[in-house]
Each structure stands twice: as C-alpha cells, then as structure tokens.
Amino acid sequence: MIESKRFHRRLEAVFSGLDASSSPAGFAGSVAPRILTELGPSMGLVGAHLYQRDADRATLLSTWGEERPNLSDELPRRLATSGRDAIDELPWFGATGAGPTALLTVDPQATHLVVFHRAAVDIEHFPRS
Numbered sequence: 001m002i003e004s005k006r007f008h009r010r011l012e013a014v015f016s017g018l019d020a021s022s023s024p025a026g027f028a029g030s031v032a033p034r035i036l037t038e039l040g041p042s043m044g045l046v047g048a049h050l051y052q053r054d055a056d057r058a059t060l061l062s063t064w065g066e067e068r069p070n071l072s073d074e075l076p077r078r079l080a081t082s083g084r085d086a087i088d089e090l091p092w093f094g095a096t097g098a099g100p101t102a103l104l105t106v107d108p109q110a111t112h113l114v115v116f117h118r119a120a121v122d123i124e125h126f127p128r129s
Contacts, residue, residue, distance in 0.1 A: 045117065
C-alpha cells in the first residue's frame with residue numbers, strides 16, 4: 001500500500017525542476033526515469049520506454065530500467081484497431097508482448113508515448129486478449 005503523504009512527496013520530486021517548455025521527447029526523457037526512481041519501487045514499475053508515433057509507425061527512442069521487448073510493431077496495430085485487443089484510449093493499462101504495461105502520452109497530439117513496465121510476475125493481473 002502506498003502512504004498518501006509519502007506518495008505526494010515522491011510525486012513532487014518527480015516534477016521538481018522539470019522544464020515544462022521542453023519538447024515532448026525532452027520532457028518525457030526527463031520525467032520517465034524520475035518516475036522509475038521515485039515511484040517505481042512502490043508501484044512495481046521496473047522499466048520504461050519512450051516511443052515516437054508517426055501515423056502507423058512507432059519508433060523506440062529511449063529505454064530506462066529493466067530490459068523489455070520493443071513494442072514498435074505492436075503499439076501502432078493495437079492503437080489503430082478496435083475490439084478486444086485494441087488500445088482504445090490513453091492512458092491505458094494492460095498486457096502487451098512486453099508484459100504488464102501502462103501507456104500514456106505526454107503531448108496533446110499523442111506523438112510521444114511513454115510505456116511503463118511492471119514486473120513480469122504481475123502478468124496474471126493483466127490477462128492478454
């Protein structure tokens with residue numbers, strides 16, 4: 001369980017001193033490793049990826065933490081489809097080829113996607129469709 005006061009202090013540490021006027025990739029590149037450091041242990045986050053999304057492609061730009069499979073092929077397909085396997089809206093939580101995954105965007109156009117990975121042992125909590 002996450003203690004509220006401690007969580008808020010860690011959340012403040014994540015965003016303290018970040019340059020909100022930087023590019024989406026720059027902002028994500030600053031905030032993702034901070035989230036892993038400050039919130040990762042208590043939330044079970046073990047790694048993160050940053051992807052740039054262009055129409056029907058996703059390009060892996062950066063990785064942090066535990067190594068996980070590249071989702072460059074899976075993300076565009078699941079973001080463009082509907083039904084059980086679809087990622088309908090962001091933020092999104094569920095199972096991917098990289099295991100339990102949280103997916104969010106850092107810009108209104110959703111051109112940069114940040115993926116946070118949980119420990120692979122958590123996969124039973126996120127059934128794969």
